[in-house]
Amino acid sequence: MGAAVLAVTAWAREGHPVALLARSWDSRWYLGIAAHGYVRTQHVRPGVIRSDLAFFPLYPGLVHSLAALTPLSGGGAGLVVSWTAAAAAACGIYAIGTHLYGRAVATTLVLLWALLPHSVVLTMAYTEPVLTAFAAWSLYAVLTGRWVWAGTLAALAGLSRPNGFAVAAAVLATAAYEIWRGRGRVSHRLWTGAALAPLGWGAYVLWVGRHEGDLLHGYFRVQSLWGSTFDLGDGSLRSIKHQLLHGGPFAFAMTMVIVATGVLLYALLVADRPPLPLLVYSGILLLIALGGSGFFESKPRFLLPAFPLLLPPARALVRTARARPWHATVVVAALAGLSFAYGAYVVVYAHTPL
Template sequence: MTALTQRSDWARTAAARSWMTGIAVFVVVRTVGAWWLLYVGNRNHRTLHNMLASWDGQWMLALAGRGYDDIPAHLTDAHGQHSVDTAYAFFPGYPMVVRAVDVLPGFSTYAAAIATSLVAGAAATVAAYRIGQWCALRRWPADEARGDRAGLIMAVLFAATPMSVVLTMAYTEAIYCAFAGWALWMTLEKRWVEAGSLALCAGLTRTTAVGLIAVVLIAAFLHRRDGWRPWVGAAIAPLGWLAWIVFVGVRVGSPTGWFQVQSNGWDTRFDAGAATLRYLVDTLSLNQTAGDVITAWVILATMVLIVLAFVTRLPWQVSVYGTLAASTVLLSTGLMNSRARLLLPAFVLLTPVALALVRQSRTTQITVGVATTVTSAWFGAYMLGIYPYAI
C-alpha cells in the first residue's frame, strides 16, 4: 500500500469519525439544553413550542409560510412599526429552506423550521470539529490523535456556547453557521468551487457573510495561479449577498435600501463600536439583569479571543473571518441584548481555547466540557424562559 493510499484511507476514516462525533456531541449537548429549557418553561408557564419560535422566530415562520408580502401586521420592527418593507430586513435563505422542507408529508411550517435548524446545527458542529482538527494538525502534523481531540473539544465548545440554544430554534444562526463553517473549511482545503458555493448560500442567509466572502475572495486571489477553480470560487462567493442587497435596493428605490430598512427598523448601523462601549459601561456599572451582565462578559470575552486568534498564530483565514464576523456585531448599533446570539457566527474564535485544552489532562477537558454544557443550558433557558427582552 502506497503512502498516498494510506493517506486517502485515513482521510476517509477521519471524515466519517468527524461526522459521527460531531453529530453525537450536538445531540448530547443540545438534549441537555432542551431538557432544562423544558423545565424552566414549565416553571414559568411557557411551552417549549412557543419558546423555540419566539421573537425573530415568528418572523421566520411567517416568511416561510406566507412570503414577504403577506406578513401579519402584529409582526413589527424594534419600534413597533410595520411597513411594506419591514420584512425585507430578513435575508431569504433560511425561510426558503424551511418552505422547501414544509412541502414534505407530515411537516408543518413550525416542524420544518425546527428540523432545518437541528440538521443545520449538527452540520455546523461537524464543521467546528473539522476546523479545530485542521488547525491542530497544522500545528502538530504528526499527531493525528491530538487533532481528533482538538476537533472534539471544538465541537463541544461550539455546541455549548452561551446562546447555542438558537441552534434548535426557528432562527438563522444554525444554517448560517453550517454554511460559513464548511465554507471556511473548504477554503482551508483549497476547494474553491465548494467554498464559493457555500459562501453564496451563507450570503443569502445573513449579512454577517460579508466577512466570510472577504476571506474566500482574498484566499482565492492568493491562489489565482492554481488554475480556474480559484477564479470560479471567487466569482460566485458574493452572489448570494449581492443578489439580496440589489433586490431590496430596487424594491426600496435606493442602492442602500436594505441598509435603510435595517437602520430605520432596528437602529442597526455602523458606529465604530460606540454603542457597544456604552452598553458595556452601563451594564457592568448599573444593570442588575443576569442576561445583560452575562452578555456584556460574552462581548468582552470575544474581544480577548480576537487578540488570542492572532497571538496564537491561527491560520489567517480563521483569524480574519472570526474577527470580521465579530466586528459586524461589535462595531454597530442595534439591540444590545441580542449580542450573545449575534456573536455565535464568530465561533471559530474559540479555536485557541480548544488548542490550549488539548494539551491539558483528560480530567480537565471533561470538566470544561461539562461546565460549558451546563452553563449553556442554564443561560439559554434563562434567556428564553425568564429574560423579558428579545434575544
C-alpha cells in the same frame, strides 16, 4: 441534557418548550416569511419601522419547502431545518479542527461551540445554525483548495444572514493572497470560486434596494429603520455605560462578558497565527458585533458562528486533559452547567430579544 433543562424550566412556567423554541422573537418573522412571503411591516413608533425585508431569504425558503413537502407545521419545519443545520455545522467544524490539529482538538472544538452560553439558539428556529453550517464547509473547502465549492457555499452563507458576507470576505481575501503569491498564475477554479462567493449576499441586498427604489442603499435604510446601523461601536458603548451606571437585565451583563471574552479570544487566535480565512471570517463577525448598534443583548448570538475563536481554548483544553484529566472534566462540567442554565433563562425567563 440542555433540552431537558429547558423543557423542565418551560413546564414550570406553564409554557411549552417546543413553542418557545419555534416561535420566539425573530423566529416569528422568519416563519411569517416562510408562510406568506415578504409582506409584513410593523410601525413601532415614529422613526422605527420594522420590515421583514431585513431578514435574508435562505432560511425561510428552506422552511417553506420542507413544510410544503411534509406534514410538518411551519414551526416544526423551522426546528427541523435548524437542528439539521446545527448537525451539519458541527460536522464542518470537526472537519476543520481535524484538518488543522487532529481529532482530539476537533472534538473539543465542537464541544466548546455546543456549550457556549447562547448555544440554545442552535436548537431554535433561527438562522445561526444555517450560516455556521455553510460557513464551516466553505472555510474547509478553502483550506483544502476546493475553490468552486468554497465560493458556492459562501454564496449560500450570504443568503442566510446579513453577517454572512464574512464568509465571502474570507474566501476573497484568501483568493487575493493566493493570486498575489502566485503572481496571477492560479487555477481558473480559484477565479470562479472568488466570483461566486459574494453573489448571494450581493443579490439579496440589491433586490431589496430595487424593491425600495434605491438600489445601493435601500437595504441599509431598511436596517436603519430597525435601529440597526454600523456606528463603530458608539451604540454599544452607550449601552455598556448605561449598564454600568444604572444596572439592567442580567442578560445585558452576560452580553458584556461574552463580547469581552470574544475580543480576548480573537487576540489569542491572532497570536496562534491561524490560516488566513479563519482569521478574516472571525474578525469580521467580531467587528460587526462590536461596531453595530441596536439590540445589544443579541450580540452573543451574532458571535455564535465565529467558531474559530474557540481554537485556542480547544487546544489548551486538550493539553489539560492529557496532563490533568480531572481539571478538564471540571471545566467542561462548569461550561455545561452555565450553558444549560443560561439557555433556559434567556428562552423562558428573560424578556429581552435573543
